[in-house]
Amino acid sequence: MPMIITKTTTNISKEQERVLTQKFGEAIALLPGKSEEWLMLSFEDGARMAFRGKCDSDLCYIEVNLLGAASREAYDNLTARLCEVVSETLGVAPGGIYIKYEEAKTWGYDGFNF
Numbered sequence: 001m002p003m004i005i006t007k008t009t010t011n012i013s014k015e016q017e018r019v020l021t022q023k024f025g026e027a028i029a030l031l032p033g034k035s036e037e038w039l040m041l042s043f044e045d046g047a048r049m050a051f052r053g054k055c056d057s058d059l060c061y062i063e064v065n066l067l068g069a070a071s072r073e074a075y076d077n078l079t080a081r082l083c084e085v086v087s088e089t090l091g092v093a094p095g096g097i098y099i100k101y102e103e104a105k106t107w108g109y110d111g112f113n114f
Contacts, residue, residue, distance in 0.1 A: 008060040
């Protein structure tokens, strides 16, 4: 039940959204037991963001929410891949990308909880 929320200062075209959707769908499999089948994505472009007291560069904030947990190594692998995808697709330098992981014990879906 993963959810990836992406907020960025850049504008995301429909083609870039398609690429991000495909590549995030492939990348989520780096977390054991997770797959594109249950992946939900949210994209918010044109966000007003600042980093190190400045708002003069492209930035991206990503939240990865999932049911259960993963190992540090799996998170490291996913972080590297997400940074690579965002950098290639949106032109945001890896140094301007933050990724936050949230682990949930319970996740609701379709009227019931996992």
